Amino acid sequence: MAGTAVLVAVPLLAAGVSLRLRYAGEPAPGTRTRGRDAVWLGHAWVDGRNGEARLAELVRRIRDTGVRDLYVHAGPLEHDGGLPASRRPKARWLVDAVRRELPGVRVQAWLGDVLSTEGRTGMDLGERATRERIVRSAHQVLAAGFGGIHFDLEPVHSGDRDYLSLLDDVREVTRAHRVPLSVAAHQIDPLPSLHSLAGFAAGHPKWWSPSYFGEVARRVDQIAVMSYDTAMPLESLYGGYVARQTRLALEATPRGTDLLMGLPAFHTDDLGHHESAETVAAAVRGVRLALSREDTRRARFGVALYVDFAATPGDWAAYREGWGTYGQRSGPYREG
Secondary structure, three states: OHHHHHHHHHHHHHHHHHHHHHOOOOOOOOOOOOOOEEEEEOHHHOOOOOOHHHHHHHHHHHOOOOEEEEEEEOOOOOOOOOOOHHHOOOHHHHHHHHHHHOOOOEEEEEEEEEEHHHOOOOEOOOOHHHHHHHHHHHHHHHHOOOOOEEEEEEOOOOOOHHHHHHHHHHHHHHHHHOOOEEEEEOOEOOOOOHHHHHHHHHOOOOOEOHHHHHHHHHOOOEEEEOOOOOOOOOHHHHHHHHHHHHHHHHHHOOOOOEEEEEEEOOOOEOOOOEOOOOOHHHHHHHHHHHHHHHOOOOOOEEEEEEOOOOOOHHHHHHHHHHHOOHHHOOOOOOOO
16 A cells, blocks of 8 residues: 555656746746737626626726637537527627727637537537538627637547537638637646546546647637646646646647637636636746747737636736736737
């Protein structure tokens, strides 16, 4: 028993030391916003619960920041891929209001559902008819005025070819409308083939392989890593983990695709998420440290706050102060 405990403790200790070292040092000058950031917005923006007062508050929050995209929850999709128009009665109001109050900011339709990859119920992307309905749903929300499609379909297992096929089909639609296709992406294996081990041991392969992440990234205009729910117990370990994920994502993402790293602007405590550890400030610092070491000139890069209805004034302040406002974005990177 003692020998087994040592075998488990030693690699865990080594991993902790590695993450803590990744969180050490100071970010380089110029590792600030590139004006390509995003925010996930809840369903209340399209079902009528949020009105002019909340809109004015949102405008104050993001004006002069690097936020260029709003991922607005317009679903969920039906398990068969359909999307009733009744779920977004105020969509046109929101799109028009953002266009008026925040010129240059895009409102993308956030479409999601639970996949049947780990259970008996949910969406089955293996069904051609389901994928075809999703494509039609994309047409519908773009006709309603949205300026892009943002998918959050979970859990997508590493290597899923049906998901890639869906992205290929929907990108034909978004290209025809000259709007972006974006996705919320799983984290990347922090250790080689960890997704396979997690799938075998727990039936839930949380991570994607770097090669699969790259396949997804090549099929979209934006890829936003859900770099939270890590179970890290300390802020320094979480920040180091984000630095590690940022490095892996930079390596896997083509330079022609926008890469965004998620910021945990929500506050729950459970086995997978400790709000004292997973902070916006730690995530921003981890992102900046990774940029400093790997690619300070990366232009197509940003961060994405999840989620507006749970974010506190402190979360917004940490984003502004740590990542900078749009007027402070000048740095050594170049558009490419």
